[in-house]
Amino acid sequence: DIQMTQSPSSLSASVGDRVTITCRASQGISNYLAWYQQKPGKVPKLLIYAASTLQSGVPSRFSGSGSGTDFTLTISSLQPEDVATYYCQKYNSAPFTFGPGTKVDIK
């Protein structure tokens, strides 16, 4: 099975900072990658699919890129409401594995 890793596992940044999270697949998955945001105590929310397509209603400060094995999620200007854990997920084929998550908080 394809393994998903994320780095860093956590980060602390200031409001307005540019934040980048990396997701890596152990084998190529083309662009079959999604990103989710999970705020504390809440249900996961889809942010991005097809590696770079923003889900409707998601603020434009979020963006995704990558293909093959290496992907990034970027928050261009971190806001207090972005405090959350972010997960990547592969969906090229089963098993639809999630990455271990990256916890983002405000410095």
Place this chain on the structure above:
Amino acid sequence: QVQLVQSGAEVKKPGASVKVSCKVSGYTLTELSMHWVRQAPGKGLEWMGGFDPEDGETIYAQKFQGRVTMTEDTSTDTAYMELSSLRSEDTAVYYCATMNGYSSGWFDYWGQGTLVTVSS
């Protein structure tokens, strides 16, 4: 707009089974590909399995093979996930989620989650 409403929290003893329901509204269950994801306390998201409408089969993560059964009642638009031989490590929030696409896709709608606690 799809809405998924799950059944309430459960407390079970080790060795027992639990059955969680997920009621669909806004669409019919036959129009959707329903999957289940769980999250242990303080841990990440773990895909458990789901229905592939393209071949009419339910696919399960290897970890849960033989212990999990996912079913659907299309007359009531309700999906079910039953997990047997429960152990403490199964304590988690269980989510139903719809897959955008047939055999593969992202999860676009999620239920509110059902906390299952396994404790003697």
